[in-house]
Amino acid sequence: MARGCDHPAGCHTGVVPTLASATVGARLWLLIEYSGPWPTRIEDGTLPGPIAELVRRARERGIRPQLIRRPGRRTQTRTREQGLRVLAGYAAGEHPWLAGGVVAGPDDLDLDALVAGVVPESCILEDEPVFLVCTHAKRNACCARIGLPLARGLAEIMPDRVWETSHVGGDRYAANLVCLPHGIFYGSMSQAAAIAAANAYRSGEVILDRFRGRAGIPEPLQAVEHFARAHTGERTLGGVAVESARTDGDVTEAIVRIGGVRFQVVVEPSVFQAPCGTVCAETITTYRLVSLDRLAPVRYATPALT
Known part of the structure; x- marks a missing residue:
């Protein structure tokens, strides 16, 4: 039975802090269109053969x-003869990309190319971002109850750029929104918040309201970026660069560069007592800012003339 929250007013309205909660292990993505029933875990082998094989190869x-499907549509999934629609995403580095195509089967998609940061030959680069809304009811009932209307509403504004998707991590933050190719995560989304976040992303920016972080980055460094953005007002996607970081016990110290200015940011875990107190989340580990200091510019001595 899918889990769910008995007190949705407390859990999914932005009261619970969302910062530094984006899925760490997600810098490479494979989206597979499948409008049939989604199992609780897509890796359990119960999906149709070609899709199950693609899932297996990707995880390896x-x-x-x-798994993805169009909001509000339950059309027949492509047969093996028609091919499978896929989107490959590379969210690592400074220049992420997303490429789509229709493949006859697993052997026609070069996943090793994706790992190497190269667009597979069977795919073509997308020139617009894609937005995923988790609606995986079998994984958590809240994701469907809150995510389905959000996905449909967002799709009305941005046709063909929005997909329902299987579990993305962080059911307690439903409704979850993922912006690709950068892997930007938002949680506890309302319709208005989702529209604002999507429009910001299309403009090359993030907003901090209900921002979970960027996937593929360790959670303490997601927190460092969040607090640096909050302090400076920096919103551009690539505007914050972590130059170095070290962890001593629970405390993480990082040097961050924003434009020509460097900051020392120190964060540590903090426990938040969730107001709902249900299986969604009784307590949540988040992060608090210990200190944030602007560093003096590095000055280099002028060599003496000889």
Whole structure:
């Protein structure tokens, strides 16, 4: 039976802090269109053969597989003869990309190319971002109850750019929104918050309201970025660069560069008592800012003339 929250007013309205909670192990993505029933766990082998094989191969290579379908549509899934629609995403580095195509089967999609950061030959680069809304009812009832209307409403505004998707991590933050190719996560989304986040992303920016972080980055460094953005007002996607970081026990210290200015940011875990107190989340581990200091510019001595 899918889990769910008995007190949705407390759990999924933005009261619970969302910062530094984006899925750490997701820098490479494989989205597979499948409008049939989604199992509780897509890796359990019960999906149709070609899809199950793609999921298996992706997981072997450290690629995160996701099932996707169009909001509100339950059309017949493509047959093996028609091919499978896929989207491959590379969210690592400064220049992430997303590429789509229709493949006849697993052998026609070069996942090793994706791992190497190269667009597979069977795919073509997408020129617009894609937005995923988790609606995986068998994994958590809240994801469907809150995610389904959100996905449909967002799709009305951005046709063909929005997909329902299987579990993305963090059911307690439903409704979850993922912006690809960068892997930007938002949680506890309302319709208005989702529209604002999607429009910001299309403009090359993030907003901190209900921002979970960027996937593929350790949670303490997600927290470092969040507090640096909050302090400076920096919103551009690539505007915050972590130059170095070290962890001593629970405390993480990082040097962050924003434009020509460097900051020392120190964070540590903090426990938040969830107001709902249900299986969604009784307590949540989040992060608090210990200190944030602007560093003096590095000055280099002028060599003496001889």
